Amino acid sequence: MQSSHVGAVTSLAFSPTGDRLASGGKDRTIRLWNVKGEQEFLLQTYAKVNSVVYSPDEHLLASAGTDGTVQLWNLQDLKKGEPFAAWKAYRGSVKKVSFSPDGQVLITAGADDRTTELCKLWPIESFDNLMKQAQDNVNSNLEQNSRHLCNGIKTSQLPAQPLVPIPKSPDRLAEVKPIDPKAAKEISELKGHHGSVRSVAFSPDGQTAWVSNYEMYGDGFSGTADDVCSPEQNHAQSFLYRINTQGLTIDRAVQVGAVPKYVATTPNNRYVLASNWCSWDVSVIDPVQNKEVRRIQVGAYPRGIAIADNQIAYVAVMGSADVAAINLTDFSVNWLRNVGNAPRHLNLDPAGKYLYATLNGEGQVAK
Numbered sequence: 001m002q003s004s005h006v007g008a009v010t011s012l013a014f015s016p017t018g019d020r021l022a023s024g025g026k027d028r029t030i031r032l033w034n035v036k037g038e039q040e041f042l043l044q045t046y047a048k049v050n051s052v053v054y055s056p057d058e059h060l061l062a063s064a065g066t067d068g069t070v071q072l073w074n075l076q077d078l079k080k081g082e083p084f085a086a087w088k089a090y091r092g093s094v095k096k097v098s099f100s101p102d103g104q105v106l107i108t109a110g111a112d113d114r115t116t117e118l119c120k121l122w123p124i125e126s127f128d129n130l131m132k133q134a135q136d137n138v139n140s141n142l143e144q145n146s147r148h149l150c151n152g153i154k155t156s157q158l159p160a161q162p163l164v165p166i167p168k169s170p171d172r173l174a175e176v177k178p179i180d181p182k183a184a185k186e187i188s189e190l191k192g193h194h195g196s197v198r199s200v201a202f203s204p205d206g207q208t209a210w211v212s213n214y215e216m217y218g219d220g221f222s223g224t225a226d227d228v229c230s231p232e233q234n235h236a237q238s239f240l241y242r243i244n245t246q247g248l249t250i251d252r253a254v255q256v257g258a259v260p261k262y263v264a265t266t267p268n269n270r271y272v273l274a275s276n277w278c279s280w281d282v283s284v285i286d287p288v289q290n291k292e293v294r295r296i297q298v299g300a301y302p303r304g305i306a307i308a309d310n311q312i313a314y315v316a317v318m319g320s321a322d323v324a325a326i327n328l329t330d331f332s333v334n335w336l337r338n339v340g341n342a343p344r345h346l347n348l349d350p351a352g353k354y355l356y357a358t359l360n361g362e363g364q365v366a367k
Contacts, residue, residue, distance in 0.1 A: 004031065004039060009358035009365055011051045011345050015058050018350030022061055023358070023365060024049030030063055030073075035349070037367075041078050045071060046086070051096045056103040064094035070108055070122075089120060096199050100245065101206040109200050109211065119200055119211050119243075201263040201272070202245075203287070209243045210272050210287075212260040229278035230300075235259060240274055240285065252290050256283035264305040264313070271328060273313055275302035282315055282326065294331050298324040306346035306355060314355055316343035323357060340366045 005025035013022045020040075021033045026048045032041040047067035054061055054075075061073040063083075068090035071083040092111030099106055106122040198212045229235070235258035242252040257276025260283070264273050271293075272285040282302055284294035300319025307313050307328075314336070315324040323336040323343055341361030348355055357366045 005029065005363055007363050008344070008360045009363060010049055010360075012347040012356050012358055012365065013052045013054055013061075014347055014349050015054045016056055016350065017058065020054075020058075021347075021349075021356070022052045022054065024052040024063060025363075030061070032061075032078075041081070043073060043078070043081055043083075045069075050094060051098075053097050053099055055099050056101060060099075060103075062097045062099065062106055064097045064108065064110070066093045068092055068094055068110060070094055070097060070106075089122075090118070098200055098202060100202055100209075101204065105206075105245070107200050107202070107209055109198060119209075121245075198261055199263045201265050203265055204267055204269050207245055208287070209245055210240050210263050210265065210285075211243065212256075212263050212274055213239045213241065227277075229259065231258070231279045231281075233258075233278065235278050238276070240272065240283075242287075242290075254285050254290060254292060256285070256292055257281045257295060261303050262305050264307055266307050266310050266313075266328065268310045270310060273305055273307070275305055275315055277301055277303070282313070282324075284328075284331070296326055296331055296333065298326075298333065304343070304345040304347075304357075306348045308348055308352050308355075314346050314348075316346050316357060318342050318344055318360060323355070340364065 005023065006027040007025060009023050009025045011024040019035055021035070022030060023033065024030050028045050028048055030043040030045060030049060030052055031039050033039055045063060045065055046069050047065035049063055050066060051064040052061060059075060061075055063071045063073070065071070068088050069086055070089045072085040074084045089108055090110035090112050094108055094110040096109040097106060107119060108122065109119045112118060200209055200211045202209050237255055238258055238260050239253045239255055240260060240263060241250050243249070244251050256274045257279035259276060259278040260274040261277045262275045269287060272287050274283045274285070276283060280297060280300055280302065282296045282298055283292050284296065285291065286293045298315055299317050301317065302315050303318045304316040305313055311328055313326040313328055315326060317324055321338050321341055321343070323339050323346065325334045325336060339357050340359035342359060343357040343366070344360040345358040346355060354367055359366055
């Protein structure tokens with residue numbers, strides 16, 4: 001299947017039923033496809049697209065932009081080609097968007113400046129209520145009482161400014177409370193530090209969310225991460241941290257490889273995986289033991305992860321033309337060779353029959 005994007009395709013997402021595919025690109029468009037590879041809709045966005053995701057009920061599509069904007073699209077009414085809700089969530093780029101398994105929460109990861117990167121939870125009521133609000137408040141602005149969630153283990157508050165007059169967006173953010181250092185020894189050492197949020201993934205039951213810290217700042221941390229790097233360089237420690245979505249507290253931090261880019265959870269919640277950009281490996285975390293149990297070398301610049309049947313973790317190795325296939329039973333590695341130039345993001349169709357990869361070096365999608 002070929003993409004019609006102009007330039008790199010940065011994100012792919014299958015609909016929960018598996019009969020539609022959304023792609024986002026640097027050409028400031030989102031394109032919706034059927035499984036035959038035929039483009040059905042073209043949506044114009046405000047900026048380059050970093051991430052797209054379907055809601056579990058397939059009523060909504062969320063997108064993240066490099067201009068800090070989050071957009072929600074009503075998939076039942078795309079005739080106008082416009083989002084029914086959009087808001088300025090960050091002063092910098094939005095890196096990732098993801099829905100909770102029940103579709104009631106949208107979680108975003110993004111940047112307000114180089115040293116302040118945050119994850120935020122946006123409560124979404126029901127689709128019907130949100131649409132009613134949109135219809136009744138066409139000229140209303142985004143609520144001004146939203147709260148930042150997590151800045152490392154710190155919390156902060158900053159009013160969210162509307163991009164333009166828009167339909168009413170999710171009312172407000174809840175605040176993630178700092179963890180008591182006595183409750184988890186491994187986190188106490190991080191107090192006073194914060195870092196760049198890169199990716200987030202919910203556990204299958206929606207009880208927890210795992211977040212990667214791309215850069216760490218504070219005493220003992222250099223805050224340096226670069227797109228060009230190698231394991232030989234002296235990188236600061238990197239972490240995944242876990243948010244309890246019921247109490248909205250950060251209750252765990254797990255050290256992983258250098259500069260984790262992407263996070264994924266297995267459907268059976270057996271493992272959490274992180275692709276480590278600068279150490280060129282993949283961390284495998286046991287969420288019960290709350291520790292890294294494996295570190296698997298895959299080569300230069302691992303990025304997107306897709307998991308099949310709890311058995312195989314496919315990892316895009318962006319510094320090559322290949323995709324690694326990690327066996328989650330014995331942790332051996334096989335390869336899908338010559339997929340295309342610089343595979344970036346991966347997605348499996350819900351039936352598990354096909355793997356799709358965005359090719360950063362070609363501006364195409366490989367199937």
